[in-house]
Amino acid sequence: MSQTTARRVRQAAIELFATRGFHGTGIRDLAEAAGLSSATLYHYMGTKEDLLVSIMRTSLERLVTAAKQVTSDVPDPLDRVSRLVALHVLTHASQQLETRVVDGEIRALSDARRSEIIALRDEYEAFWQSAIDDGCSRGSLRPSSRRVARLALLEMCSGISRWYSPDGPFTLDDLACRYVEMALGLLGATDPLPKRELGPVHAVMAAVWGD
Amino acid sequence: MSQTTARRVRQAAIELFATRGFHGTGIRDLAEAAGLSSATLYHYMGTKEDLLVSIMRTSLERLVTAAKQVTSDVPDPLDRVSRLVALHVLTHASQQLETRVVDGEIRALSDARRSEIIALRDEYEAFWQSAIDDGCSRGSLRPSSRRVARLALLEMCSGISRWYSPDGPFTLDDLACRYVEMALGLLGATDPLPKRELGPVHAVMAAVWGD
Amino acid sequence: MSQTTARRVRQAAIELFATRGFHGTGIRDLAEAAGLSSATLYHYMGTKEDLLVSIMRTSLERLVTAAKQVTSDVPDPLDRVSRLVALHVLTHASQQLETRVVDGEIRALSDARRSEIIALRDEYEAFWQSAIDDGCSRGSLRPSSRRVARLALLEMCSGISRWYSPDGPFTLDDLACRYVEMALGLLGATDPLPKRELGPVHAVMAAVWGD
Amino acid sequence: MSQTTARRVRQAAIELFATRGFHGTGIRDLAEAAGLSSATLYHYMGTKEDLLVSIMRTSLERLVTAAKQVTSDVPDPLDRVSRLVALHVLTHASQQLETRVVDGEIRALSDARRSEIIALRDEYEAFWQSAIDDGCSRGSLRPSSRRVARLALLEMCSGISRWYSPDGPFTLDDLACRYVEMALGLLGATDPLPKRELGPVHAVMAAVWGD
DNA sequence: GATGAATGAGAGTTCATTCAT
């Protein structure tokens, strides 16, 4: 199974699922985008849903791995939140199509598949909740509600995949920093805000996404 | 043309489009949910896309009207932002299915229809940008970027339609107030935050959505 | 649902399933034979398998009903066997396509459907076994094995649907009588063989198959 | 071309064609059952239809050869019929899958191929007709119709391949004897029935089928 | 106002077969 063709199929699926949605993308669209006949497509995937699940799983597993690495052995909850925000923003901007699929097409999954994906998503979000909770316990964060704060924060950060364009006026790092700032404001951070270093986040991302 | 049947069709469409997506909803699903045959459905709508457009247009037009009313003659930009956040959160929670359709199915529109809807959305978002810009000019808001702030803020607020449940621990007004707080934090509001009154927002909503 | 169109679909299915087999018959073949588009076909049936099951069920239910009526209150087992043979031969010749489908396409059914149909077939064959067993108990039949005799007898009689042609030299009643003779010979009937009357069998058939 | 692989392919085809039918068996099923890839399959066969024809031809040619040997220089038509019945029953039980394919999948052949196979079948059945006709001429058989008797007799005997199981209570020789009895009864044999010897039939079968 | 009947187009998927390696 040619590795590059498989990748082309995957990439075509990400692009089409992201822009037209899973149900709005036909098998023949997929085949054309990948430069194959629709029959050949089936050498490189199971069903259309299998392909969607595979994209989602890979993406979420990487996110979980990165979230763990970026927060482990980081005692300060504000640091942890900042790193999670940066990680999330950077991936949702640089992998914007993929993340849009993950965030937006869960409803297209059959029940059996959905629960697996949702479990992964929950695993990832637990890192956020834990950081927020710790920040509250230590008094360095004062959100009006911990759970609502997590939800609002995640929606704000995920949203970037819906509007980001590399042609915009900001670099990715710029954006990440601004989002960290907004996030801490949103969470009612009490401390003065020192400039956070994105170095460790970049290192983790390179390890997890790089080949 | 029975008014109530027409409303049933519309309501069925909102529910199905919101939960399964436009392309994931078949005409037969729609007919069944409305208690009609699929042929009869066509007495109450044009094409499936017409129905979607109509739902979106109504929803956005109300939002534009309400945003105008809620901000007109309100000099303080923080007040304006607060009212817009409250309006947005209240509608995205109480009309969560409808707003999910508006926010999530724009890509399903054909080019011609999409531009009309996007124009309406832009008209609405202009109220936000104006309030934020004014706040910056006056120094009462210090976001890192005016445009990014608007986008992040809107995503955060719209997100509520994706997770809100009336069974949750908070009342709608509670939620609205918390979101106002988070929004002002996010925007780097410099002033102490007085408790904002939701009264005017409720009045406008009753006028615009009430029947 | 037009009764006559439904019948046309059914008839087309019987003809095609009988001559080409279930798996050898495409939905488009079916539609063409019925004079419909393949989409319209689905107004008159569920799945292709549903259609097959329906044909089989109707046919077997009639056979069971007829077998019951033709043997009830008939004390002499030789009479019962003779009537069953006549009934079977007459139906397998006059409904030769339908019976070929019933006998030959059971393997095409999914497990769930197959068990229902096999239960009907077993119910029908029980009338045969009972008549043969009674004949043996009374000493008027002397087959070498009751079970093998039933199987051999049924295969012999069912076979008629595979070669019968209305253009042949024999009338249906002729054939039925000859088969009764052969059957009694096969079963080792000890009595002299009086000419059996087909009258009651015809009456039952008219009641069960006639409209 | 490995002899054993070729045999494995043939055996897989016999099993699948017999249980699912020709049209119900896919090339991939065949490949999997033979332990090959579907491409490799084509080293051992022509088209799927070629494979079917080859199975049928081999089987029928053996049957014709055996029928000739088993009846040549046998003057008594009852002996000839008895030997044909025994031969047919023994092969249809011990080669039940193969014979099921031969008897049941003729309709799957294209016109050109079908005529060849039908010619072989007719050649085989001629031995039966000749024996029956001779028995009638000599007065030792009294069927009601010579042709109908042949058809009924063959259907009865062939049927064994549809229900025989080696786990059943009878040995093959048992079954063969019982079928001879039933056959002679069916044909209205007038003589007392001496026990027939299966020895010559077994000898011929060993010569024709043995390797 | 309502619907059964109808359909061309297209859905996702599998078909038997070929061929370069």
Place this chain on the structure above:
DNA sequence: GATGAATGAACTCTCATTCAT
């Protein structure tokens, strides 16, 4: 001798839509 890759055609079935009644 074996197979991964490829495909046009076909598969069963559903799509959104129309129209006569």
